[in-house]
Structure formats: C-alpha cells, structure tokens
Amino acid sequence: MLETTETDGEDGPARPAPEGCPGDDCRYFNRELSWLAFNERVLAEASNRDYPLLERLRFLSISGSNLDEFMMVRVAGLAGQVRRQIEEISIDGMTPSQQLTAIHEKVLELEMEQQRSWAELKDLLADQGIRIIGDERLDSPRERWLKEFFLEHIMPVLTPQAIDPAHPFPFVANQGMGVLFSLSRVSDDEPVMEMVLIPPALPRFVRVPGDEAVYISVEDLVCRHAESIFPGFRVHGHGVFRILRDSDIEIEEDAEDLVRHFRSAIQRRRRGMVIVLQLQGKFDPAAEELLRNQLGLDRALVIKTGGLIGMTGLSVIVDEDRPDLKFEPYSPRYPERILEHDGDCFAAIREKDIVIQHPYESFEVVIDFLRQAASDPDVVAIKQTLYRAGKQSAVIAALIAAAEEGKSVTAVVELKARFDEEQNLMWASQLERAGVQVIYGFVDWKTHAKVSLVVRREGEGYRTYCHFGTGNYHPVTARIYTDVSFFTADPKAGRDASRLFNFITGYVEPRRTEMLSISPIGLRDKLYERIDVETANASNGKPAQIWAKMNSLTDPDLIDRLYAASNAGVEIILVVRGICCLRPGIPGLSENITVKSVIGRFLEHSRIWAFANGADLPNRRAKVYITSADGMSRNLDRRVELLVPMRNRTVHDQVLGQVLLANLLDNEQSWLLAPDGHYERTDPDDNPFNVHRYFMTNPSLSGRGGALSSGRKVPKLALRRGNI
Known part of the structure; x- marks a missing residue:
C-alpha cells in the first residue's frame, strides 16, 4: 500500500495539464512534473529487454537515486513554501500546494512501478544465479556463515535503543534507515519497543560466499538475527523505515566567511525537515504512530510498501562480476592528432583546434593537457574552474604538481555544487596547502563554466591554450556522460578566458568579449x-x-x-x-x-x-x-x-x-x-x-589527423523530413 499525509489545501486539487492551449496557463509544462516524466523514462529502461539484466537493474537503481535527490531538494523546497504560506505561482499557473499534491500522486505511481520492476528483475536474476533473499533459509554452512558475519561485523556497530519516556527518541539522519521491533520481556511479559538504526558505514547488501551469488540486505540481516540483539525478549514483529530530509542549502548573502558558512550548512542539512517516510513490512500501528509523531511530519509523503526501500542501494548488486549480464566493455579512443605529435597536446592544438566527444574519446586527453602543463618548464600559469571534480581527481593532482613546480596556479572551486560541497571543501584545502590560489567565486552565483587556461612562453612572447567543456572535470562521469571538450589556441578565446577569470576572481566585469559569450x-x-x-x-x-x-x-x-x-x-x-x-x-x-x-x-x-x-x-x-x-x-x-x-x-x-x-x-x-x-x-x-x-x-x-585520409571513412549522416 502507498499513501501520503498530504491533503488538498484551500487551493483545491492540482489541475491536469490541458491537451490544447486556449489560454496562457497552458503555454508551459510544470517543471517538477516534467522532471518526474524524465525519471519515468529512466525507470522504463529497467524493463528494456534489449539491455543485459544487470544494466536493467542499474537503471532501477538510478531511478531511485534520482527520485531521492528530487524529493530532498525540489519537493522539500515546495513543502517549505507551503509551510511559510508562500503563494508563488509556477509558470504553468499552479500554487505550491497544488504542485505538491500533483507531485505526491505521481511519486506514488513511480514508487509502485519501481516495486513492480524490482519484483520482475529479482525473479529474472534468480534464474541467472543471482538470488536476493529475505527471510528464506539457506543450507547449514551458509546459515552459519551469515550468523558469524552478523555477530562479528554487524552486531558490534549496532546500538539498540528502547523507546519509552526514559529514553529520548533518537535522531534519524537524512537517508537514514532503521528497524522498529515490537518485543516483550520473557521475565515479566512486559511489552517493549526498540529501535535499531543502521549505521551508514555498513554495506547495503551482503554477499554470501560461494559460486552462486546470494545477497541479503543489511536490514533483513538485522531482522533475521533479532534474537541475538535482544536476548531475553520475544520478538513479535518488526518494521523497516527510511527517511529523507530537506537537503537544500540556502546561501546567506551577508555570509562573511563562505567556507565556514558551508561547513555549518552541511551540518544543518543532515537535520532538515522530514520530506519522505518510507515504511516496509507490517508495522505495528503503535510503532508507526510513534514514528509519525516523533519525526514531526508536516507536508511529508508517507510510503508504505511490502517491497524494497532505498532502491539506490541496488548498485551494489550491479557490481556483481557477471560480464555476461552487462554491456560489453567499451574502451574510449585517444585522439590520433595528439598521438601524431608524440603526445604533445600543445603542438597538436597549436596546429588546429580539436573537439573531443566523451566518453567515446578518452577524457585522459584533458588530464594529459593539465599534466603536460604542470611539467612543462615553459608554462608559467594555469587557471582552472572546478565545479565537480570527483573523489579521486587527477585534475587536482595535476594542479598541485604545477604549484609545486613553482607555476602560478589559480583554481576556482565552486562550493555551491549541490551534494559535492563537502568534497569541494576538501579539495580546496589540499590545493591551498600546495600553494594554489583558491577562489570561491561569487556568493550569489555558481561558477558553472568549464574552463582550463594555460599560458605558455613561446619565442618572444606568450601563447594561451584553452580547454572549454560541456561537462565537469570528473573522471567517473566522463566515462558515462556524453560531453564535448574543445581545445584551442585562438588568441581571441585566450583573451576572453582571461577576462572570464578576472571577472570571477576580481569582479572585473568584461566590457566586451571577442569570441565567447x-x-x-x-x-x-x-x-x-x-x-x-x-x-x-x-x-x-x-x-x-x-x-x-x-x-x-x-x-x-x-x-x-x-x-x-x-x-x-x-x-x-x-x-x-x-x-x-x-x-x-x-x-x-x-x-x-x-x-x-x-x-x-x-x-x-x-x-x-x-x-x-x-x-x-x-x-x-x-x-x-x-x-x-x-x-x-x-x-x-x-x-x-x-x-x-x-x-x-x-x-x-x-x-x-x-x-x-x-x-x-x-x-x-x-x-x-x-x-x-x-x-x-x-x-x-x-x-x-x-x-x-x-x-x-x-x-x-x-x-583524427592523418588517419582521417588514410583510415576508414566516417559514415555521412543525413536528415530527411519524417526522420523525427
């Protein structure tokens, strides 16, 4: 069963989108509902029979991750507007309350479709030797292994907490998961309610050793061994829950120290208002009522399901070593033009502009561009924007190496990159320690442009080389996102890129640009x-x-x-x-x-x-x-x-x-x-x-360089009317 605590407000139910367009209200689609339609298309790929089975599971996991972020940011914002009685009308003419009602209805539909997809994929995976178990019994050796694993690796980090007037209700973090147990003490038959919060450091799914892939979720593992957690108690029932909180960060315009502001804002985000409460299993009514009251639900969505909660965790199973159930591995090409210049990026770019399309062509060329700049004694300065750089960033390493070589290095680190704020703060600290001049940009605006600028001493003067991208300097997403990288030594581009950095670092607004907008x-x-x-x-x-x-x-x-x-x-x-x-x-x-x-x-x-x-x-x-x-x-x-x-x-x-x-x-x-x-x-x-x-x-x-004339021709594409 799926339900929501949301009810129609004074504005009445949300209006369905009209099919024609007789008036101004239907000139546009609603932004939030359009996003949900996008995630519906992502989820549909989980049912795409042309895809290998684990890739279908990956799309289900992605749809869960997408939906979590949408609820924590977009829906949280609308719920906040409703609570503060802000009546800002969307471009399609809906109030925040109407949008929230329509969104909740659509989210419930998506949740049901996710559960349907999960049930289908779970059966198909079992047919392929990948089983996900709940309370099903295994053979004796594997049952013993599960018991030992629980006692050695799970039990020590669990902290059962009694829920009664003598014990304050524990704090449940954003995306936190827990289990409520209904118990009675054997000695006096006294009813007791206990909560076990599952630490985020624990694996979402545990794989049982053996040729057959058998997985069990950490919450099912906890429920399976409740007797070990509560000796001297009878277990009458349990229910698994998960919450999502408001995770948006509001920027204070008068923040004196942006770094300090973000460090405290990240802490506050973990304690935001509850936006979604997911309930799994047959909850004891008293336990459910307790959760609702203690979590302070206000305009929150409550979802009850007999299936899996936290779909994003399925990515662990996707990593199972079954290449037969995944896309055939793809190795990106390295630009032949640069290889023809013995790997000299600057010589290749100096000859002619280059466009690289990732992930079909290796992102490594972008890294090599910066590495070469770091080690080249003729390079005098490097300037770089960083929006998302990932957890293992070769870009950061190259900038640090350049600074240690005595070059002038400037990095514009965007602290407001949502959900990467903490990572970017860490990179900023490392860069500063290495001698990089770190700039945090504007308080009101995010710096989202993707630019690398390298100034190199050549002959009697200097030449500027630039990289402009449509994607982030992120080594992981560069393997799965299609993006365009453009390398040029055009002096106009170089002068404009310098104006851009002066604008960001010194608020010197360019009066004109020669090439870039x-x-x-x-x-x-x-x-x-x-x-x-x-x-x-x-x-x-x-x-x-x-x-x-x-x-x-x-x-x-x-x-x-x-x-x-x-x-x-x-x-x-x-x-x-x-x-x-x-x-x-x-x-x-x-x-x-x-x-x-x-x-x-x-x-x-x-x-x-x-x-x-x-x-x-x-x-x-x-x-x-x-x-x-x-x-x-x-x-x-x-x-x-x-x-x-x-x-x-x-x-x-x-x-x-x-x-x-x-x-x-x-x-x-x-x-x-x-x-x-x-x-x-x-x-x-x-x-x-x-x-x-x-x-x-x-x-x-x-x-492609010389390979373009001597190698296989690229098929010419043509668009005819009716193709689309």
Whole structure:
C-alpha cells in the first residue's frame, strides 16, 4: 500500500495539464512534473529487454537515486513554501500546494512501478544465479556463515535503543534507515519497543560466499538475527523505515566567511525537515504512530510498501562480476592528432583546434593537457574552474604538481555544487596547502563554466591554450556522460578566458568579449540574437532552422522566443534529455517545434546550439556553439556560464554534422514529447539508428589527423523530413 499525509489545501486539487492551449496557463509544462516524466523514462529502461539484466537493474537503481535527490531538494523546497504560506505561482499557473499534491500522486505511481520492476528483475536474476533473499533459509554452512558475519561485523556497530519516556527518541539522519521491533520481556511479559538504526558505514547488501551469488540486505540481516540483539525478549514483529530530509542549502548573502558558512550548512542539512517516510513490512500501528509523531511530519509523503526501500542501494548488486549480464566493455579512443605529435597536446592544438566527444574519446586527453602543463618548464600559469571534480581527481593532482613546480596556479572551486560541497571543501584545502590560489567565486552565483587556461612562453612572447567543456572535470562521469571538450589556441578565446577569470576572481566585469559569450552578462542576449536572425530569415522566405541539445529547458522567456520563432516559420528540433517546460506541436504556438529525449547506455549531457543562418541545416555557414549552460533561468541569469562558437571547419562539421545530427537521427533510444506532456518511444521501423552505437563504432572527424585520409571513412549522416 502507498499513501501520503498530504491533503488538498484551500487551493483545491492540482489541475491536469490541458491537451490544447486556449489560454496562457497552458503555454508551459510544470517543471517538477516534467522532471518526474524524465525519471519515468529512466525507470522504463529497467524493463528494456534489449539491455543485459544487470544494466536493467542499474537503471532501477538510478531511478531511485534520482527520485531521492528530487524529493530532498525540489519537493522539500515546495513543502517549505507551503509551510511559510508562500503563494508563488509556477509558470504553468499552479500554487505550491497544488504542485505538491500533483507531485505526491505521481511519486506514488513511480514508487509502485519501481516495486513492480524490482519484483520482475529479482525473479529474472534468480534464474541467472543471482538470488536476493529475505527471510528464506539457506543450507547449514551458509546459515552459519551469515550468523558469524552478523555477530562479528554487524552486531558490534549496532546500538539498540528502547523507546519509552526514559529514553529520548533518537535522531534519524537524512537517508537514514532503521528497524522498529515490537518485543516483550520473557521475565515479566512486559511489552517493549526498540529501535535499531543502521549505521551508514555498513554495506547495503551482503554477499554470501560461494559460486552462486546470494545477497541479503543489511536490514533483513538485522531482522533475521533479532534474537541475538535482544536476548531475553520475544520478538513479535518488526518494521523497516527510511527517511529523507530537506537537503537544500540556502546561501546567506551577508555570509562573511563562505567556507565556514558551508561547513555549518552541511551540518544543518543532515537535520532538515522530514520530506519522505518510507515504511516496509507490517508495522505495528503503535510503532508507526510513534514514528509519525516523533519525526514531526508536516507536508511529508508517507510510503508504505511490502517491497524494497532505498532502491539506490541496488548498485551494489550491479557490481556483481557477471560480464555476461552487462554491456560489453567499451574502451574510449585517444585522439590520433595528439598521438601524431608524440603526445604533445600543445603542438597538436597549436596546429588546429580539436573537439573531443566523451566518453567515446578518452577524457585522459584533458588530464594529459593539465599534466603536460604542470611539467612543462615553459608554462608559467594555469587557471582552472572546478565545479565537480570527483573523489579521486587527477585534475587536482595535476594542479598541485604545477604549484609545486613553482607555476602560478589559480583554481576556482565552486562550493555551491549541490551534494559535492563537502568534497569541494576538501579539495580546496589540499590545493591551498600546495600553494594554489583558491577562489570561491561569487556568493550569489555558481561558477558553472568549464574552463582550463594555460599560458605558455613561446619565442618572444606568450601563447594561451584553452580547454572549454560541456561537462565537469570528473573522471567517473566522463566515462558515462556524453560531453564535448574543445581545445584551442585562438588568441581571441585566450583573451576572453582571461577576462572570464578576472571577472570571477576580481569582479572585473568584461566590457566586451571577442569570441565567447558569458552568463549572466551576455549569453542570453547572444542566444536571442541568433534566434531573432532565424525568425527574420523565416519571415523573409529564407531557410530558417534551429537545432539544440540540452539537459533542461525551463526558462519562460527563452521558451517564448522559440515560440515566436516557430510562429514565424522557423523549424526547431530540440533534444532535451530531462525537464522540458516548452509545449511542442500546439497550433498557433509551437507547431514547428519538435522535442525529443534520448535515454540510453550513456547519459546525454552535452549542450549544443546550431542556427541555420540562411541555408538548410546542416551547412557550413551555420552558427554552431557549445555551452556549459542549459536553457534554465538559473544558467542564464544566476550562474557564470560560457557559450563557445565552433569556427574551425573540422570542429564545426563534427559538432553539427555528427554529434548533433546523430542525436536527431536516433530512433532506438528516443522519446518524443507530445503536446499533452506525454512521451512516446520512437519506432525504429526498418531504419534503426542508435546514437551511442554509432559513436562507439565510428571514429570522429576532429582529432583524427592523418588517419582521417588514410583510415576508414566516417559514415555521412543525413536528415530527411519524417526522420523525427
């Protein structure tokens, strides 16, 4: 059973999205419901029979992790608005209370679908020799091993706590899990209620040794050995619970010390308001009532299920050594252009701009760029933005090495990178100890631009080499996120990148830029300028098209600009992986706009814009840009972002005629957004095309050097009307 404590407020129930568009209220989709639709597409991959079984389980785990973060941040924010009686209306005309009601209903649907997927996958895994047990008995040797493991590794870290007037109710941390036991003392038959909180350091699932993979969750292991925890008591029942708390961090504009502020804010986050209470099993009614009262539920979602709680923990089982149940391993290529220069990144970039598409081409080239800069005696300065660098960061190591070599090294570390704040504070401390000048950027704005700048002494002067990316300097996500890296020694790019760093480090706002567009100063204006050119071309009877790829599109002003372009006759195709508030295909509003989402083996993360500029796309005259910014108000107005033009012919052709076009052509992993907000899978028919398979099997144009003329040709892609 699934339920919620939420009830309709004075605003009444949430309005369903209308199918047509007679008024202003339906010009946009609701942001939060659109995100839930995205996670629904992720969850659907758990049922994709074309995927290996453990990969399907991975998608189920990802959907659980996604939903946890959504509840801890977005839903927590709405619940806070309701508690504070803030009546801010969303762009689709809903109050916070209406949104919360609609979200809770949809979340309950998603939870039920997750449980259905888990039950199906659990049976399929058992057929393949991977069993997940609960209270089922094993043979004697394995039962003995479980008992010994519990007594030696689990029992010592557990602290049972009686729940009565003499013992205060224990604090349950964010994402904390525990078990409530209903007991009676054997000596006097006195009823007792006990809570056992499961420390986060314990493994989520325990694997029993043996050729057959047998897993048991840590909470089931605790329940299984309750007699060992409570000698002298009878166990009458138990119930497993898990909570999620408000995990957003509010920035105080007058914070005197940003580092100290974030250290204390991280501590406060662990004690935020409860947003979700998950209950598993047959809870004793008195125990459940106690939980509800002690946790102070207010506008919280209560979910009861007989299945698994904490789906994100399934990632442990995904790691089982069964290559036959996973995607075939993929080894990214290293750019041949750089190999032709004996690994000299600077020589290759100096010859010609290079675009690298990760993960098909190795992220190691980005690391090598920084390592070479660190060891090159002619390099005098390195400047680097760091939004997310991961737990084992070769980028950090390279910057430290450069500082220890006596080079001038500046690192802009973003403390406001959600859920990476603690990690980034740790990196900042290490960098400072090594002599790196660490800057924390703006209090109000996140620095989200991805830039490396290297100044090298050459001849009688200096040359600046730059790396611009659409993704983070994160070694793990670089293997699973599709992103674009652009290397250039263009002096204009170098001067603009220097202006960007001066803006961040010294608040020196650039009066003009020669090549780059910087948010929040002029990036929005540049996009508007290019959209308006296409609108004018369409009005004058010229070919007019816009192709764009991004993670989210929520900014109403940008959406309105695209609506106006559509009404003028501009053909617009958008690849929006996640949230999309633009409503496509509405006569008189957006009939010339198509929106699709690609969900597959890799997470589509690159952000690209292409404008036809007077001829049908793709063409050599088209204006093509990569960017760190999504189509969201926060990216355009409240973050430091970059929009970078692709001017070199080869990189222009790769980004437009390969990366962007292949995403448009994909019909095996794509979903089309309908005017009513629903997504439908595309049908490959007789012409299947998989964008991920294409790039895994075909080398790129940029970075190939002499191999481009002597090696296997890259298949030429073509977009025909009706392909999408």
